[in-house]
Amino acid sequence: MNTQQQTTPDEAAGNSREITTNQTGLNEHLDEVVLKHLKHKFRKPYRQHTVDAFKQMQAIVAVDPRPIIFDSCCGVGESTAKIAQLHPDCLVFGMDKSADRLDRNDQHRHAHQVDGQVYHLFQVDLNDLWRLAVDAGWQLHKHYILYPNPWPKAKHLQRRWHGAAVFPSILALGGELELRSNWALYLQEFQRALELAKVASELQTYTAAEATTPFERKYWASGQTSWQLLAKL
Template identity: 40%
Template sequence: MQSSSRQVQSSQRGVHPGLPALLRRHQRQPWQKPPQSVDQPALNTLDAALETHRGSVVLDSFCGTGHSTAILCGRYPDALVIGVDKSSHRLDRHPELPENGLLLQAHCEAVWRHLRERRTRLLAHTILYPNPWPKPGHLGRRIHGHPAFTELLALGGHLELRSNWRLYVEEFGVALTLLGHPSRVAISSTEGAALTLFEEKYRKSGHELWSLSADLVSSQDEAVV
């Protein structure tokens, strides 16, 4: 039976006009939310893994069931591949990971900040089919509209974002451009195995899938918007 996943519906027709002002505000007022105790066990596990590994690091943010994390372990066999998701329900469904994989139950923004404070530079960072928050009033809940976006950018590395909502990918790219990071937006290839269960479902539903890639430079080189 063919999947019947619905397309993203939104009254927003173009890049949100409030995006530049929001980015300026976040540059003036860096994210200072106090650490949450619920994230501390995962951060302790992360510290221990990094002390043991001491090599390249790949981050799979919002990894869901960890399906993508397992695939990325094969793509980066010499790296520590870390999947992060806040949902224990999703992570409980994870496949068996290779030895270079690690799954953490934590808020992604807390992990971003922790890695930035450790001065960790990523080899690669994937964000695959995040919640699009399609209502115009939800701009601040999108990754590029969140005050922790600058923490993400500080980690550097090759960033890849995928979504079945073209506008989300384009808006993410505009945010990167405004902060001094060029990016490339393209239709995602449907060849090969799907990276996530969502991607597999969207392919079966005939969705047009979009990707963004960027090679992030040091956050010290970011533009002021």
């Protein structure tokens, strides 16, 4: 359920709506939920399509010794291509739950190469993929989670990555974690979840000469602020 946000025609025109919520601050159940997940292993059975995708990823890693970067919730894969350009010395995997999003941009979906840098895109359930990677002993160089679905209603806390049962697997993957969102409260909650896990982080506004994702481009065209959370796991 924790996927990237969907796009409407108005948003495509640069009229993205501000996120609204019935919360007045951090979710009142945040600490309780995060601490519960930190104490109890997530044992949901793996989906077969994600198991199959991870086997393909393992085969790639077996012949490519470069440090691994995850671009989780990669959408159409534009961000994955840009991350591969930024980190030519790393093996970059982009992953999204939606086959439709991955297939929407033919260049990013099928070429898997930009300026000579190869990257890989997979349709997976991240709730399973992250756990499979942890079980296999993978340690990431860097992990990007850019503009995940905010699930802004208070009752949907456990659909946000920091409130999800898979949160401990994000921590266990290690590396440098980078999240971005146009909803500061999402990252404030994630920062609190990291604090409960005894992980320090930095939260700040984010700007750049060029947008990394289609959502980032739309939000900036609508005058919205992007926020960035950085942590070394």
